[in-house]
Amino acid sequence: MTGPTHPGPDPAAPEGPAVAGLAREVEVLRRQVAELEPLPGQVGELGRLVGQLSETLAAVTARRRVPAAPSWLMAPTDPADIERLLGEVCGWVEVVFLRYPDGATALPQCWLWHPDVVEELLWLMHAWCAAYQGPAASVGAAGDWHDRQRPGVVARLRRSVGSCSVEAHQTRPGWSAPTGTPPPVPGVEHVELITRWWATDRDHTPPEPPTAAEPDGSTGPAGGGWR
Structure with a gap:
C-alpha cells in the first residue's frame, strides 16, 4: 500500500503565476550579475591605463620644463657669466667626466683653448644634470647619457683635438699654433x-655658381642662369 502523494503547486492556484514571475525575475537578475562580474577587473584595468597616461603626460610636461643648456x-660677454660657466664646467669635469678613463685620455690640457670642446662639455654636463637631477630624471635618460651622449662627445673630442697640447698654442718659431x-x-x-x-624660384633647378669672373652671380657661366 503506498502512502499519500504530495502533488506540486497547482499552476491554476492564485499563487502559481506570482511564483513563476518571481523565478523569472530571479533568473534575469542572476544573468545581470553574471554579466557584471568582470566589471571590477575592467575598471581596474582602465584605472591602470589612465594612471600610465597620466605618468606619461607628467613626464612629457616635465621634459618641457627642463632648461635649455647654455652655449x-x-x-x-659679461666676465662674471663666463667665470660662472667655466667654474661649473671645471667642477663637473673633475667629479664626473674624468672618472671615465676614455674621457680622461681624450681631454688635453689645452681644452680651454678649444671653444668647440668647451661647448661639448657644457651641453654634456647639462644633459647629465637632466638625466640624474632634473624634473625628468630617469633611468632611461641616464642610460642614454652613458650609452650614446658621453661616448659621442669623447669620440668627437678625439677627432677635434687629437694630441693637441698647451705647447701647440704657444707662439714659437716653426709652430702653427691653433687659434679659436x-x-x-x-x-x-x-x-x-x-x-x-x-625666394622666387625654389621649385625649379637652382642657378649654377658663377665663374670667378662673375662674382655677383648675375648671369652665371654659359648655359647657366635661371631655368
Whole structure:
C-alpha cells in the first residue's frame, strides 16, 4: 500500500503565476550579475591605463620644463657669466667626466683653448644634470647619457683635438699654433644668388655658381642662369 502523494503547486492556484514571475525575475537578475562580474577587473584595468597616461603626460610636461643648456659659443660677454660657466664646467669635469678613463685620455690640457670642446662639455654636463637631477630624471635618460651622449662627445673630442697640447698654442718659431678664430664661412659670396633663387624660384633647378669672373652671380657661366 503506498502512502499519500504530495502533488506540486497547482499552476491554476492564485499563487502559481506570482511564483513563476518571481523565478523569472530571479533568473534575469542572476544573468545581470553574471554579466557584471568582470566589471571590477575592467575598471581596474582602465584605472591602470589612465594612471600610465597620466605618468606619461607628467613626464612629457616635465621634459618641457627642463632648461635649455647654455652655449659657450654664444655666451654673454659679461666676465662674471663666463667665470660662472667655466667654474661649473671645471667642477663637473673633475667629479664626473674624468672618472671615465676614455674621457680622461681624450681631454688635453689645452681644452680651454678649444671653444668647440668647451661647448661639448657644457651641453654634456647639462644633459647629465637632466638625466640624474632634473624634473625628468630617469633611468632611461641616464642610460642614454652613458650609452650614446658621453661616448659621442669623447669620440668627437678625439677627432677635434687629437694630441693637441698647451705647447701647440704657444707662439714659437716653426709652430702653427691653433687659434679659436673660426674659419670664414665657405660660399658666403653666393648668398645673394641663393637668396634670389630660394625666394622666387625654389621649385625649379637652382642657378649654377658663377665663374670667378662673375662674382655677383648675375648671369652665371654659359648655359647657366635661371631655368
